[in-house]
Amino acid sequence: MGGVRTALYNYLYAKQAGGDFILRIEDTDSQRFVPGAEAYIIEALRWCGILPDEGVDADGHIVETASDRHPHAPYRQSQRKPIYRRYAEELVAKGMAYYAFDTAEELGALRAEAEASKQTFTYNAATRGRLRNSLTLPADEVSRLLEQTTDWTVRFKMPQNRIVAMDDLIRGHIEVNTDTLDDKVLWKRADELPTYHLANIVDDHLMEITDVIRGEEWLPSLPLHYLLYEAFGWERPAFAHLSLLLKPDGKGKLSKRDGDRLGFPVFPLKWISPEGEESRGYREDGYYPEAFVNMLALLGWNPGTEQELFTLDELAKAFSLERVVRSGAKFNPEKAKWFNQEYLRMRPIEALTAEFRALAPEMTAVRSDDFIGAVLSLMRERAHFAAELPEMTRFFFEAPQAYDEASVAKFWKDDVPAIMPQVRDFLAAVEPLSREKLEEALPALIHEREWPMGKVMNTLRLMMIGIAQGPAMADLLSILGREEVLKRMDRAIKTLG
């Protein structure tokens, strides 16, 4: 969800400015490769209607070779591997980065040691002079290690005691002293791959990215990114950092577990991890993508007006980074349902009818679109999801198999058994058996005969649908039609005695 929201804001911002939304896969961590994740991302964005202008082809596959429409291919960082080393070396040549030969074990030991004495180990100006790198080792030793070993890295040489002044489109001005930062690894010889920091800056430059809208977790590395653009002498894009989505109850950021625990999806689409663990999705839970996207857009942004329902195009028109809120937003599953309910109501009846047929093929096989449309028009306002409709409307399609005992006990007594055959005679003769006619004639009959209104109406409903709660009698009877109404009455009179 958080990822989709970030993508959505990027998309809206790009569309509003008449720009392009590019999908790039940042898969530089070979250890954490997850099969199926890339296809999942593309499918999820597609379901949401967030279609990349660049990076993905019409067939839904990531583009690997450059073309007019995809001038910056390939879009998978793992396929851009040869690009990055050059840039890392460029920084070393400029004296803004250096080779580091410390092993992961050595650094781990240093960190553990520092922790034991309640201190923090930071690889920067304060410590790099004592560590094994091209700044401290003799040149011939450096050359030897570069050629003969494969576990070295290129680290950024963080300047000493410098204030980095940054501007964020959402958060405003931020300043950080470089002494609190460390010499981040930029490139790893072991897999010849860059880390996020290098790959991101190089690719954003190469792909002509003008605006970076990403999660708040990247804010601490913004100074590094500023310094990297400066080191390369490149113009930097504008940055905007979005706050996180928080769990509905308690504290902390929204996690996969919260969905399972509280009963709502955290993923746009159902996701099955390589380990076989399943997570439900908004799509499979019956949400309309329009409702999901609308809900996400309003979680951390507002239009400044009281409008809450937006199409994707309307969102693109109304969106602005100035109106993105800075604080984290707790996700509210109830409001998500409300959005879907609103979209269920706005749905064209033809579309809803088709959807309903797919949901309940046996029940609807012999029914006309007119009949189904009449049922749905009456009943859809009671539902949050289309999937609830078949059960909710079953009594229109099938006569009741049994009569609710509590309702029978409450209504099928006193003079009612004597009255109902007379109601049947009325329904057999009334002309036409329309909603308008019944709304007027049925109460009129009840008044005229001095029958108890509630008792007769509820008993009639009980006879029609098996329980005493449901739609208004005039609607119910007119949709059911005379033949079915009389059949159900006869059966109820016979069964209830």
Next chain:
RNA sequence: GGCCCUAUCGACUAAGGGUUCAGGUCGCCACCCUCUCAAGGUGGAAAUACGAGUUCGAAUCUCGUUAGGGCUACCA
């Protein structure tokens, strides 16, 4: 621990120093409508974290405290 971000009803948010005893939406409660249920209509309860300061005036600006979050990896 260090660095950074954030702080208005239960939740999402509006109010950009005076037009606000803080507005809207979801949820909750009551009433109305009514043959029941739902929907709808009307109304209600419900918030500026705390403490200083600036100012004629502070939800709004400043500082501090508290609380929450993020980062602190050869992950993104």
